[in-house]
Structures are given as C-alpha cells and as structure tokens.
Amino acid sequence: MTTLSTPPPGSTNRTSDTAGKAPSTGRSRRGAQAPARVGRRRGNTGFVLACLLPALVLFTVFMVIPTVNVFRTSLYTWGGFSPDKQFVGLDNFRHLLDDQQFVRAFQNTVALLVVVTVVTMGMGLFLAAIMTRQRLRGRNLYRFVLYIPNVLSVVVIAAIFSAVYDQDNGLINGTLRLLSLDGLQQVWLGNQKIVLYSVAIAMVWQSLGYYMVLYMAGMASIPEELYEASALDGASGTRQFFAITLPLIWESLRTTLTFFVMSAVNLSFVLVRAMTGGGPDGSSDVLLNYMYKQAYTNSSYGYGMAIGVVIFAFSFLVSLLVSRATKREPLQF
Amino acid sequence: MRRSLVLTGAAVTVLGLLAGCSSGGSGSDSGRTTLKVAALEGGYGRAMYTQVIEEYEASHPDIDVELQISKSIEDEITPNMKAGKYPDVVVLGQGRKAALTETLIKDKALEDLTPVLKEKVPGENTTVGDKLTKGIVGNLNTNPYGNDQTYLMPMYYAPTGLFYNQGLFEQKGWKVPSTWDEMFALGDQAKKQGIPLFTYPTAGYLDSYFFALLADIGGEQFYTDVMTYKKDVWKTANARKALDITTRLLSYAAPATVGYANEQDFTKNQQLILDNKALFMPNGTWIVGGMADAPRAKGFKWGLTPLPAVTAGGKRYITTSVESVWIPKAAQHKDAAKDFIAYLYSDKAAKIFAESNAIQPIEGIASSLTGENAEFYQVYEDPSVSALVGGFASTAPVAGVDIKATLFDTANSIISGDTTEDKWQTALNDASEKLRQAGD
Numbered sequence: 001m002t003t004l005s006t007p008p009p010g011s012t013n014r015t016s017d018t019a020g021k022a023p024s025t026g027r028s029r030r031g032a033q034a035p036a037r038v039g040r041r042r043g044n045t046g047f048v049l050a051c052l053l054p055a056l057v058l059f060t061v062f063m064v065i066p067t068v069n070v071f072r073t074s075l076y077t078w079g080g081f082s083p084d085k086q087f088v089g090l091d092n093f094r095h096l097l098d099d100q101q102f103v104r105a106f107q108n109t110v111a112l113l114v115v116v117t118v119v120t121m122g123m124g125l126f127l128a129a130i131m132t133r134q135r136l137r138g139r140n141l142y143r144f145v146l147y148i149p150n151v152l153s154v155v156v157i158a159a160i161f162s163a164v165y166d167q168d169n170g171l172i173n174g175t176l177r178l179l180s181l182d183g184l185q186q187v188w189l190g191n192q193k194i195v196l197y198s199v200a201i202a203m204v205w206q207s208l209g210y211y212m213v214l215y216m217a218g219m220a221s222i223p224e225e226l227y228e229a230s231a232l233d234g235a236s237g238t239r240q241f242f243a244i245t246l247p248l249i250w251e252s253l254r255t256t257l258t259f260f261v262m263s264a265v266n267l268s269f270v271l272v273r274a275m276t277g278g279g280p281d282g283s284s285d286v287l288l289n290y291m292y293k294q295a296y297t298n299s300s301y302g303y304g305m306a307i308g309v310v311i312f313a314f315s316f317l318v319s320l321l322v323s324r325a326t327k328r329e330p331l332q333f
Numbered sequence: 334m335r336r337s338l339v340l341t342g343a344a345v346t347v348l349g350l351l352a353g354c355s356s357g358g359s360g361s362d363s364g365r366t367t368l369k370v371a372a373l374e375g376g377y378g379r380a381m382y383t384q385v386i387e388e389y390e391a392s393h394p395d396i397d398v399e400l401q402i403s404k405s406i407e408d409e410i411t412p413n414m415k416a417g418k419y420p421d422v423v424v425l426g427q428g429r430k431a432a433l434t435e436t437l438i439k440d441k442a443l444e445d446l447t448p449v450l451k452e453k454v455p456g457e458n459t460t461v462g463d464k465l466t467k468g469i470v471g472n473l474n475t476n477p478y479g480n481d482q483t484y485l486m487p488m489y490y491a492p493t494g495l496f497y498n499q500g501l502f503e504q505k506g507w508k509v510p511s512t513w514d515e516m517f518a519l520g521d522q523a524k525k526q527g528i529p530l531f532t533y534p535t536a537g538y539l540d541s542y543f544f545a546l547l548a549d550i551g552g553e554q555f556y557t558d559v560m561t562y563k564k565d566v567w568k569t570a571n572a573r574k575a576l577d578i579t580t581r582l583l584s585y586a587a588p589a590t591v592g593y594a595n596e597q598d599f600t601k602n603q604q605l606i607l608d609n610k611a612l613f614m615p616n617g618t619w620i621v622g623g624m625a626d627a628p629r630a631k632g633f634k635w636g637l638t639p640l641p642a643v644t645a646g647g648k649r650y651i652t653t654s655v656e657s658v659w660i661p662k663a664a665q666h667k668d669a670a671k672d673f674i675a676y677l678y679s680d681k682a683a684k685i686f687a688e689s690n691a692i693q694p695i696e697g698i699a700s701s702l703t704g705e706n707a708e709f710y711q712v713y714e715d716p717s718v719s720a721l722v723g724g725f726a727s728t729a730p731v732a733g734v735d736i737k738a739t740l741f742d743t744a745n746s747i748i749s750g751d752t753t754e755d756k757w758q759t760a761l762n763d764a765s766e767k768l769r770q771a772g773d
Contacts, residue, residue, distance in 0.1 A: 079730055081414060082440035092732060099733035162597040167589055190592025192751045277596045280745035281536070281752075282738070294732065299436040303732035 070312070073305040080301035092306035101282055102307065105290040108196055112286065113264035113318070116203045120211055120260070121253075123204070128215035129241055133227075143216075147209035154206070154267065158274035161202045165189050189276055192283035199284055202271055207263060211256055218249035247331050257322045265315055287311050364395065366669050371401045371410050372424035375656070376619040377489070381689040382424075385682045389673065392456065396669060407431035419661040421670040424488055426656035427474070427724060428540065434485070434657065438477045438727045443484040444660040444667055450483060452675045461486075461678050469694040473560060473723035474655050485657035486674055489691045492712050492720075493541030493617040493652045494639050500632035501609050509638050513578055516641045520585040523612055530585035532611040534599040536741040540724070541652040542615040543740060545640045546575050548650040548721050556650075561726045562736075562769035567762035574643075580754045583747050587611040591745045600624070607633060617654050618709045622690070637709050639718050650721040651712055655694070728772035736764040 074092055076085040096102050127146065131139050149157065164171040165188035173185045188198045226244050235243065246253075269288035272278055278285035278293070285293075287307060295304025372382055379402045386398045401420065403409050410420055411433065427434045437443050450462035450470065462470070469475070469487045476483050502509060505526075510516040520530035533539055548556040551571035558566045566572060587610065593601040603620065605611040607629040621635055639651045658677065660670045676682060683693050690706055692698060699710045712718055725736060739760050746752040 077730070077732075079436050079440035079442075081437055081442050095732045102733065158597060166598070166601075167592045187589075187592035189595060189598070190590075190745075190749065192746065192749060273596075275595065275597055277535075279536070279595050279742065280591050280749065281742045283746075283751075293735070296436075297430060297432045298732075298735050299432065299439045299730040300732045303730075306732075 067312075070305050070308050073302055074309045076302040077300075078302045079299045080295065085302070088302070092303045093310075095303065096306060096310065101285065102290060104282060105278075105285040105287050106310075108285060109264065109268065109287045109314075111196060112200055112203065112268050113261065115197070115200045116207075116264055117257070117260040119200075120204050120207055121256070123208055124211035124215055125246075127208070127212045128219055129245060131212070132216055132219040133237065133240075133245075143209075143213065146212055149206045149208070150210040152206070154270040155274050157202060157206055158271060161198070161205075161275060162189075165198055190280055192280055195276060195280065195284045199268065199272055199275060202275065203263070203267055206267070206271075211259075214252060214256055215249060218252035219245055222248045247328075250326075250328055251330065254323060254326045257326065258319050261315055261319050261322065265311060287314075365397060366395065366666050367397045367399055368422065368666055368669050368673055369399050369401065369420040370422045370424070370673070371406055371420040373406045373426075373429075373656075374402045374404045376622045377686075377689045377691040381685050381691060384685045385677070388681055388685070389676050393672075396673075398673070405431075407433040414661070414663075417663070419663045419665070421664040421666050422658060422660060422673055424656065424658045426488070426654070427485075428654070434659070435727065437659075437661065438484070439730050442662050444662050444664065444670075445482050445484060446486055446660065446671070446674070447481070447483045449486060449671050449674055452671065454679045455672060455676045456681075457679055461675050464678050464695050466490075466694040466696055468720065469655070469722065473557075473726050474657070475722075477727045479561065479726055485659045487694050487722075488656045488658045488677070489686070490653050490655045490694045490720075490722075491618040491692065492637060492709055493615065493654050494545070494637050494712070495542075495613040496606060496616045496620055497613050497636045497638065498606060498609060498630065499634040499636035501612075501630070502636070504632060509636070510641045512645050512647075513641045513643060517581065517585070519612070524585070528609060529587035529605075529611050530613065531582055532587040532590045532602050532605050532614045533594065533744070534602045534614065534616065535594045535596070536744045537737075538615050539741040539744055540615075540737070541617065541654070542640065543575070543579070544652045544721055544724070545650045546578065547571075549640060549643050549647065550574050550578075552648075553650075553721075556721065556723075559765075560723060562728070562765045562772060564766070564769060565762070567758055567765050572761075573758065576754050576758055578643075579744070580747055583744055586748050591748050594745060600627070603627075613638075618690075618706065621705055635705060637712060639712060639715075642717075646717070649718045651718055653720045653722050655722055725768075726772065728768045731767050731771045734764050734767045736761070736768060739764045 073085075075087060075089060077088050077092075078085040127142075130136065131143060136142065152160075167173055167185075167187045167190065170188070172188065176182065176184050186194055189195055222245065226248075227240055230240055230244060265286075265288060268286045269292070272284055272286050272289050273292075276284045278289050288311065291304045291307035291311065294300045294307060370382075370386070372379075382400055382402060386400055390396065390398055401409065406423075406425060407429065408431070410423070411431075413419075423434075425434055427438075450465075451460055453460055454464060465487065469490065470483055471481075473479065475485050475487055477485065497509070501507075507519060507522075508515075510519050516530070523530055533542075544556065547559050551558075551569075555566075555569075555571050559572070587602075587605055589605065589610075590602055593599060600623075602611075603614065603616070603624055604627060606614050607624060607627055609630045618637070639649045642649050658674055660667055660674070664670055678693065678695060683695050683698065686693055687698065687701065692702065692706070692710065699707075699713065702710055713720060743752060743757050743760070747754070747757065
C-alpha cells in the first residue's frame with residue numbers, strides 16, 4: 001500500500017523565514033548602495049500605494065460602506081424613502097424571534113443548504129471520479145450535457161422546471177402515468193410538504209455540472225503512478241477513491257463548501273422568486289426572499305436589513321465553521 | 334518627474350471612477366420646465382400616454398414632458414428616488430407586488446392633491462372634482478389616512494368580480510347564481526359533470542373577492558371596520574361568516590389551483606376557465622386582453638358577475654380597482670405636475686384613454702363604451718349593486734406583519750388542508766391587532 005507523505009511540520013515557515021532574511025543579507029553585501037536603495041524603496045512604496053488606491057477606493061465605496069449601512073439601518077424603523085428614520089436599537093432583532101414566517105424561512109434555508117450540499121457534493125464527486133478514472137466512452141459528451149444547466153439563466157431554469165413539475169402535463173407526472181404509477185403523482189409545486197424539495201432538485205440540477213468539473217480538475221492533477229502503485233497492492237476502485245482521490249482533492253472540496261453556502265443563500269432566492277414566489281402560503285420562503293418582501297413589499301426597510309444582518313452573520317459563521325471543521329494538514333504527492 | 338506622473342495618473346483614475354458614480358442634469362433650464370412623468374405600462378399599452386402628452390405639449394409650449402414607462406416601473410424609478418431624484422407625476426396604483434405606492438403612503442411622502450379637485454380642467458370650465466364620478470374620491474383609496482385630504486387621484490377604474498364563460502352557462506342551461514346557496518347548489522351540480530366551481534390565478538387575486546364579500550355580509554360600515562383594523566373585528570360573527578363562506582367555496586376549488594398559484598404558472602389557472610375546467614375565478618377586466626391569444630373552448634364568451642348575495646335580494650358590492658396618479662412630496666415641479674394631472678381629466682385626454690380601454694371615473698363615460706367593455710361596466714347599472722373602492726388602511730409599517738398575505742395566501746393552505754379555519758381567524762385577528770396598534 002502506498003502511503004502519502006505529509007510535509008514536515010514548519011516547512012512553510014522555513015521558506016518564509018529565508019525570504020524574510022534575504023534583503024538584510026543583500027544590504028550587508030552591498031552596503032555602499034544602501035542610501036540609494038532606501039530612496040528607491042520609498043519611491044516604490046508611493047508607487048505601490050498609488051496603484052492600490054483605486055482598488056481600495058472601489059472596495060470602500062462598494063463593499064465597506066454599504067455593509068456598514070446595512071448594519072446601521074437594521075437598528076432603525078424606516079420605510080425606505082422618507083427622511084425620518086426612527087432609532088429603535090435592537091428591536092428589529094427582537095421581532096425576528098417572534099416572527100414565525102422568519103423562522104420558517106430560516107429553516108428552509110438551512111434545509112436547502114444541507115440537502116443541496118450533500119446531494120450535489122456526493123453526486124459531483126461520484127460523477128467526477130467515474131469520468132476521470134473510468135475511461136467512459138463519450139465522456140466529453142456527458143460532461144458537456146451535465147455542464148449546460150450551469151450556463152442557463154435561473155429564470156430559464158425556473159421555466160424549465162415549471163414544465164417538468166406541471167401537475168397535468170409535466171415531465172414527471174406524465175412519465176409516472178405512462179408507467180402506470182399514478183399513485184406516485186404529486187402536485188410538485190403545490191404540496192407544502194414537497195415544494196422545498198422540488199426547489200432543491202432544481203438547484204442540484206443547476207449546479208451539479210459546475211462542481212463536477214471543479215472536482216474533475218482536481219482529480220486530473222493527481223499523478224497516475226499513485227493509482228498504479230495502489231493497484232499493484234491490490235486496492236479496489238472504491239479504496240483508491242477514499243485513500244487517494246479524496247485526500248488529494250481535499251483542498252478543492254473545502255473551497256467548494258464555501259461556494260455551497262453562498263449558493264444556498266443566493267441561488268435559492270432567485271429560484272424561489274421565479275418559481276414559487278415563496279408559496280404556497282410561505283412554505284418555500286427562504287431568508288433572502290423574506291428579506292426582500294419585508295424591505296420592499298411590506299415597507300419595513302429596517303426590519304429587512306435586520307434580516308440581512310442575520311444572513312450575513314449566518315453565512316459568515318457557517319463558512320468559518322465549515323472551513324475550521326474540514327482543516328487538515330495538506331498532503332503532498 | 335516620473336513619480337509625479339504616476340501619481341497624477343492614479344489620481345485621475347480615481348477621479349474618473351468617482352465621476353462615473355454621479356450623473357449630471359437637472360429638470361429645468363432657462364424658463365422651460367421639464368416635467369418627468371413615470372407610468373406603469375399596464376394592459377392599456379403605452380401609445381395612449383404618448384398621445385396625451387403630445388396634446389398637452391401642444392397647448393403648453395413652455396413645458397416638455399418626459400415620459401418614462403415600463404411594465405416594472407417601480408424597479409426603474411426607485412433607485413433614482415433613493416438618490417433623491419423623484420419623478421414629478423407617477424401613474425401607479427396600489428396592490429402591486431413592489432408596493433411602491435403603499436410604501437410612500439406609509440412614509441407620508443406624497444403631495445396633498447386636494448387643491449387639484451378644485452382646479453379647473455385646463456381648457457374647460459368645470460373643475461376636476463365636478464367631472465369625477467360621485468363617490469370615487471373620499472375613500473381609503475384616494476384619502477389613505479382616512480381624513481379629508483386626497484393624496485391619490487383616481488385614474489382608471491375597472492370592475493373586478495367573478496369571471497366565467499357565458500357560453501358554457503348557455504350551453505348547459507345554467508343560471509348565474511345570485512345567492513351563495515344557489516352558488517353551492519351549482520357547485521354540486523357541476524361537480525357531477527366533472528367541472529369544479531372555483532379557481533383563482535394566485536391567492537392575491539382574492540382581494541376583489543374578499544373586499545366585496547365583507548361588504549356584502551356586514552355592509553360598508555363593517556367593511557370599513559375591517560379595513561381600519563377595528564379592535565376584535567375578526568372575532569365578530571360577520572367575520573366568521575365571511576371565513577365560513579370562503580372555506581366552503583375553497584372546498585369546491587379546482588384541484589390544480591394551488592399547484593399553479595404562483596408567478597410562473599398562474600395563467601394555467603386562468604386557462605381552466607377558458608377550457609371549461611372551472612366555472613368561476615376572481616379577476617379584473619384586464620383578463621380579456623391578458624388572455625386574448627390563449628386557446629379556448631368552443632363558444633367561449635367572457636362574463637362578469639358580482640359575488641352572489643348573502644341573503645336573497647341583499648345588496649351586493651363589486652370591488653372596483655382604481656389606478657392612481659400621484660405626486661411625490663419631493664418632486665421638483667409640483668405646480669406644473671398638478672396642472673398636468675388636471676389635464677388628464679380633460680375631454681380630449683379621456684377620449685384618448687378610452688380608446689385604449691382605459692376608462693376614467695368621469696361622469697357619463699360609461700355610456701360611450703362599446704363591445705365587451707360596455708357589458709362589463711354594465712354591472713354598475715344594476716341598482717342592487719354598488720361599487721366598492723379601497724383597501725386596507727395605511728399604518729406605520731409593522732415588521733413581519735402583512736395582513737394581505739394572511740388574508741389571501743392562507744387560502745392555499747386551506748385548500749391543501751395545511752391549516753384550519755380557526756387558525757386562519759386567529760392569525761387574522763393577531764395581524765389586525767398589531768396594525769391597529771401601529772395606526773394609533
């Protein structure tokens with residue numbers, strides 16, 4: 001059995017140490033040139049700052065100030081237009097706790113996050129492994145077909161799934177009828193117990209190809225020798241997947257986990273808005289959709305921003321937790 | 334030297350970027366006034382606005398009217414409004430999803446238009462107030478704070494009610510029910526033939542149904558009590574009766590209704606009527622244009638009826654949808670805007686609007702109508718039927734409380750059995766109470 005070597009602890013530190021020392025040795029060697037160098041360096045600093053300035057200004061104007069504004073507005077009662085804002089402290093957040101619809105939207109978002117992540121990741125890894133390891137005939141075609149949904153606009157996807165889920169002439173119910181499985185027919189977008197999963201399926205369908213391609217890229221960089229050696233040791237395909245493939249693409253997996261958090265929050269909003277509008281009766285509402293409704297339809301801008309703060313904190317925390325929980329020593333090959 | 338060049342370059346870049354964020358241009362220059370008019374492009378189209386504006390500009394040479402018109406006008410004017418640049422005149426009613434009008438009402442950001450009512454229509458001798466149909470001004474739709482001040486001028490009005498296929502009724506020999514008992518009897522009869530009694534495009538369309546039902550049951554006073562969140566109004570026998578009738582009606586709903594009651598599929602519910610797969614749905618006169626190209630059953634003919642009466646011979650109300658025109662308080666040219674609004678009620682303008690089927694609430698206009706429209710507006714001629722205008726009163730916004738959603742959207746859950754009538758009543762009472770407290 002081939003073992004994978006971990007880099008010796010502190011190896012990265014050592015590299016940076018040497019890098020740090022380089023200028024000082026340079027100065028002692030060429031001591032006479034030192035004053036000119038310092039002048040040059042100050043010039044460089046100015047130049048670097050000048051180069052950074054546009055980006056910093058843009059970042060401040062479009063990221064920092066709006067974010068601060070969201071936090072500030074969440075402490076006010078405000079309709080969105082009038083000049084009179086009323087400071088209410090943390091009242092908006094207190095209301096959130098009693099708001100059943102908010103709780104439901106939160107639950108739905110978490111459910112989508114978990115279901116979509118698990119399913120997409122599982123299927124994405126499985127498909128990527130098959131495509132890279134098994135020399136499937138026509139795999140380029142499969143890859144192409146699976147990737148297409150990712151290029152489509154979400155509104156188009158909503159329209160496609162509206163046709164797939166149609167209770168009378170839809171693809172699913174039609175197929176079930178054809179197979180004489182009439183009992184399994186469902187009102188996919190009308191049944192409050194199912195509608196969230198209907199949305200989840202559309203989300204998985206949309207993003208599967210993207211993650212598959214990401215994982216395939218990671219897998220393609222794993223040297224073939226590792227698989228050959230392990231095959232000589234008698235490792236099965238499954239064993240190879242868990243002992244070689246998975247550990248070696250661990251870093252890409254971690255990166256995609258953050259993407260999943262973002263897409264569960266953002267993509268679900270667009271899809272829910274286009275497909276169900278949060279209905280029937282709020283049963284497929286997600287956080288961003290509820291925030292939008294409160295801020296713009298219910299004229300409670302401050303309250304909407306409070307929901308925004310919760311979303312911000314939630315995505316931030318989940319990403320942080322996921323990143324911490326999946327931290328491993330990087331493996332090298 | 335080179336460094337200063339680089340720094341200058343960077344500074345110019347930054348300034349350029351910032352300059353991109355602002356945009357110049359103001360409404361008026363050297364005596365000419367540019368009036369900014371924003372309008373919703375509804376079922377009536379945009380041509381009528383350009384024609385009216387042409388006429389107006391011809392008689393007011395010192396005024397340029399700049400028209401912004403779109404099917405999602407809220408999305409287009411809101412960003413500028415947030416930045417402090419307001420249109421002068423906005424033609425946009427309440428009840429839209431984006432609820433811009435409602436938001437500005439709640440924010441007290443509309444200009445008082447009471448003086449316009451006393452203004453003479455430009456080029457005519459009568460005042461705007463005299464030209465308007467009696468009773469169209471002075472309700473919660475035009476005076477949203479429940480006092481004598483008019484903030485929204487009524488622009489077009491249209492009856493809403495139950496739409497059905499007249500052809501099917503003739504074919505089957507059925508009579509359009511005039512009481513709820515007859516309605517449910519018809520429901521049973523139609524059920525035997527496999528046709529459900531009722532459907533709705535989305536639950537939001539139940540507004541026209543509910544408002545009329547509340548007034549049918551308890552009269553205008555009760556309707557106003559509900560709309561102004563009177564304490565415990567949802568605990569009264571009248572309120573319970575409204576929910577009883579509705580729950581019973583929903584038990585007759587077409588099974589497809591809830592699954593299609595969303596933005597994507599609501600036309601499929603409307604199609605049920607065209608295909609004789611449901612008998613009645615609440616809607617407005619725009620449905621005729623909206624489904625003009627849809628396939629339909631043989632002999633199909635649109636019909637509109639008010640809700641059945643609660644007791645035989647009882648008074649019936651027909652919810653009348655009224656689109657509004659208003660001026661934001663922060664508008665730049667308020668006087669010119671008021672004059673323009675007065676002009677919208679002139680005979681010339683009314684004629685242009687009516688040609689596009691946009692019917693203004695002007696005395697005597699109904700007699701000039703032709704075709705399907707003439708038939709729809711006939712409902713007002715019936716002495717036992719009264720027009721009902723308005724909607725829920727505006728209060729300060731209450732976070733998390735949307736009484737319209739509670740009243741209408743719950744219908745989806747009633748049909749699917751996910752909630753009960755009792756829970757519905759309790760939720761309505763809670764929402765109404767919270768809004769009442771906010772209004773005080």
